[in-house]
Amino acid sequence: MNKMNVLFIAVDDLRPQLGCYGQNFVQSPNIDQLAAGGVLFERAYCQQAVCAPSRASVLSGCRPDTTTIYDLQTPLRSVMPDILSLPQHFKQHGYETRSIGKIYHHRNDDLQGWTTEPHVSTGDWKGRGYLTDEAMEVIERTDALLTAEGSTRRGLGPAFEAADVPDDAYHDGKDADQAIKTLNELRDQPFFLAVGFHKPHLPFNAPKHHWDRYDREALPLALNTSAPENVTEYSLTEFGELRGYFGMPREGPIPEDLSRTLVHGYCACVSYMDAQVGRVLDEVERLGLKENTVVILWGDHGWKLGEHGSWCKHTNFDIDTHAPMIIRSPERGKQGAKASGLTEFVDMYPSLCDLCDLPLPDHLEGQSFVPLMEDPDRTWKQAAFSQYPRTGVMGYTIKTDDFRYTEWQSRDTGDVKARELYDHREDAAENVNAAEDVRYAETISELEKVLKKGWEAARA
Numbered sequence: 001m002n003k004m005n006v007l008f009i010a011v012d013d014l015r016p017q018l019g020c021y022g023q024n025f026v027q028s029p030n031i032d033q034l035a036a037g038g039v040l041f042e043r044a045y046c047q048q049a050v051c052a053p054s055r056a057s058v059l060s061g062c063r064p065d066t067t068t069i070y071d072l073q074t075p076l077r078s079v080m081p082d083i084l085s086l087p088q089h090f091k092q093h094g095y096e097t098r099s100i101g102k103i104y105h106h107r108n109d110d111l112q113g114w115t116t117e118p119h120v121s122t123g124d125w126k127g128r129g130y131l132t133d134e135a136m137e138v139i140e141r142t143d144a145l146l147t148a149e150g151s152t153r154r155g156l157g158p159a160f161e162a163a164d165v166p167d168d169a170y171h172d173g174k175d176a177d178q179a180i181k182t183l184n185e186l187r188d189q190p191f192f193l194a195v196g197f198h199k200p201h202l203p204f205n206a207p208k209h210h211w212d213r214y215d216r217e218a219l220p221l222a223l224n225t226s227a228p229e230n231v232t233e234y235s236l237t238e239f240g241e242l243r244g245y246f247g248m249p250r251e252g253p254i255p256e257d258l259s260r261t262l263v264h265g266y267c268a269c270v271s272y273m274d275a276q277v278g279r280v281l282d283e284v285e286r287l288g289l290k291e292n293t294v295v296i297l298w299g300d301h302g303w304k305l306g307e308h309g310s311w312c313k314h315t316n317f318d319i320d321t322h323a324p325m326i327i328r329s330p331e332r333g334k335q336g337a338k339a340s341g342l343t344e345f346v347d348m349y350p351s352l353c354d355l356c357d358l359p360l361p362d363h364l365e366g367q368s369f370v371p372l373m374e375d376p377d378r379t380w381k382q383a384a385f386s387q388y389p390r391t392g393v394m395g396y397t398i399k400t401d402d403f404r405y406t407e408w409q410s411r412d413t414g415d416v417k418a419r420e421l422y423d424h425r426e427d428a429a430e431n432v433n434a435a436e437d438v439r440y441a442e443t444i445s446e447l448e449k450v451l452k453k454g455w456e457a458a459r460a
Contacts, residue, residue, distance in 0.1 A: 003190035004330070004356045005293040006090065007284060010058075010103055010194065011273060012051060012201035013313070014299025016324045018270070025220060027213050027271045030278030031326065034297060036336050039373045040330030044343045045384040045399055049301040049313040049320035052105035054345060058298075059086045059104065061111075061349035061364040063385070063455065070389045075109040084361050086349045087113035090192040093358055098182055101175040103198035109415060119182075121174035128155045129170050129198065129205040131163040138246045151244075159245035160204040160265035162211040167275060170205060172197045176276035180283045187287050195280060199273040200303075202312075204265025206272035213271055216264045221256070222306035223429070230433035232418035234390045234408045239304075239311040246309065259306050266305060291330045294355050296348065299323040307429070314388065316397040316406050317430055318422070321386040329355050331374035341372045341380025341460070342399060367459050382458040383450050394415055398451050398458075405447035420442070 018028040020035035047057040048064050056062075056069045056076045060083050064070055068079050077082065085099040091113060099118035104110055107120055130136065139157040146153055167173035186193065193412075199206060226234055242248055242262075249255075254262070275298065284290055302320045304310050313320045325343065327333065332355055346366035353360050354368040372380055372394045382399040390408070397406040397420075406420040419435040421444055427434075434440050450458060 002292060003094065005190055005289060006095075006192045006296045006352055006356065007293055008103075008192065008194040008352075009277060009280070009282070009295065009297040010055070010101075010196040011299045011305045011324075012102055012196070012198050012275075012296065013301070014200060014270070014324060015298075015302040015305075015319065016322060017267075018274075020326070021324060025218070026267055028274040030274045030281060030387040031297060034277070034281060034295060034328055035326045038295070038335065039333045039337045039339055039376065041325040041327075041339050041343050041369070041372075043053060043340060043384070043399070044298070044323060044325035044345065045321045045324050046301040046345045047386055049315060049386065050388075054300045055103070055105055058345045058348050059110065059127065061086065061346060061361070061366060063346055063365050064387055066365060069108065072105060076104065077110055077112075084250065084363065085113045086352065087192055087194065088177055089349075089353070089358065089361060090356075091115060094248055095190045096186050097192045097194075098186070099194045100178050100182065101171070102198055103194045104295055119175075119178055121171050121178065128157070128203055130157050130161060130171060130203070131165060131205070132161060134158075135161055141451055142246050144212040149378060156244050157203065159202060159242065159248055160261065162206065162208040162265075162268070164208040166296050167207055167272065170199075170207065170272070171177075172199050172276045176279045179280045183280070183283050183287060183289070187329075194422055197273045200266050200269035204262065204269050206265070210272040210275070211264065214264055214267055216260060217225045217384055219260065219263050219267060221263060222304075224307055224431050225253070225309050226431075227309055228422075228431050228433050230436060230460050232408060232420060232433070234393060234395055234418055235315065235317070235420060235433075236308060236310050237312070237314045239314075241312045241314070252310060254280045254306065254311065262311075263305050266303075278388065293330070295328045296326070296352065298325040298345065298348070300345075316386060316388045316395045316404075316420075318399065318404055318424075318428075319382075319430075321397070321399070326354075327371065327373065328349075331355075332370055334376060337373070337376040339369070339372045339376040341369070341376075342384045342401075343369050343372065343381070344384045344455075347437055365455065371460075380460045383455075385451075385455045385458070386421045396451060398447065400447065400450065402449060405444065405451065407448075407451060423449070432453060
C-alpha cells in the first residue's frame, strides 16, 4: 500500500477568524475550501498561548510541563535531546521530511527531524518583513531608543505596512514559492512537508491589494474592551509585544482609530496568508497528489484584537487558547464536517500517525482524534488543558463543555493563589470571573477534581 503524504501547514497568531468559522467579514476563501473538503475542529485548544511552547508541544507530542518549555528562549532539543519528534518519526518510516518557513520557533531546532536543512526565506529587515523606505527610517530611530533603554529587541518598525508589491515580495509569498518547488521535487516519494506561514503575526505587513479587499469602516471591533469583572492580578498582560512597535502607546488603551487600523491589518494579513495557502493547495491538486495527501492547517494559538482591553496572546483566556485546526484526509473523516468535541494540539502527533498508519511512540501525551473525524457528533474529551506562567505562579486552566476554570498555583508550593471561573453558557466572552460567586461553589469543587486528576483522566 502506498504511504499517505502529509502537508503540515502552521500559521502564526491565527485565531479562528475565518469564514469557515462563521466570521464572514474575513476573506479566507482557500482555507474555507479546505474546510469544505475536510473536517473543521470547532473547539481545538493549544497547550500554551505563545508560539515556542505551543509548537514544541505539537512537534514533540508532549505537554509543557513535560517539555519544560514555557518561554521563547528554549529550543526543544536543548531540553529533550532524545525525544522522537513528529517529523523525525515520519523520517524514520521512510518519509522525506522538509521544513519551510516557521515550524519550530527556533529555525535550527530539531535538525535530526528533517532530511534537509530547514528553509526560511530571507532578504528583508531581520525577518520582520518591512519593505518601504519609511519603515527602514523608523527602525533606525526605534533601535536607537531601544538601545538607550537597555532593551535587546531590534528591528521593530511600524506595527503595519501596506507596500504596493506582489505577494512574493513578502516572506509568506516566498515560502509559498518554495513549497510549490518542493512539492514538485517530492511528488514521486512519500513526504512530510511542513510549511509555516508568518502572517498574521505582527507586524501586520501585507501587499496593499490585500488591504484593499476590505472596507476599513465596516470591520467589527471588539465589544468587550474592558478587563473582566473580578479579574485576578495574573490574568492579563500589558501586551508589550504590540507596544514595542513604533507609534503604539507605551501605556493605556489603544485609541479606537488605531484599533481599527490594527484590525484592518490583521484581516489583510489573514487574506494574504490565505492566498498563499491556496497556491500551495492548488499545486497539490495540479500534481495529482490530493488523493494521497493528508492536509492539516492550524494556528499556533489565538490572539486578542482589543478583547478584554488587551492585545496579542500570552493569557489563559479562551480567546488566546482557542485556535483553528482543519484536516482533510482522502480516506478518513466526513467531508465538510464540523467536529464539536474538545481537542488539543498535543493530539496532532498521534492523529497524523493514525491517518498514515504509523505506530504510536510510547511518549505521546495526546489522543488521536481520528474517531472524532469519522463521527463528529460523538462524545469526546471531558476537558482540554492549557497553562501559562507568571512570576512565581503557573496558571493551569481547563476548558469543559460549559466552563473555563483556572487555578494560579505557586510554583514552589502548589498552593492556589487565585482562581477564575467563566460560565460559557451565559458568558462566552469571559467578561465575569465567577469564582467567588457562591452559586458556583459546587461547580468549582467538581472542576477542581477534573483539573487535579489531569489530562489522562479526561480522555475520551
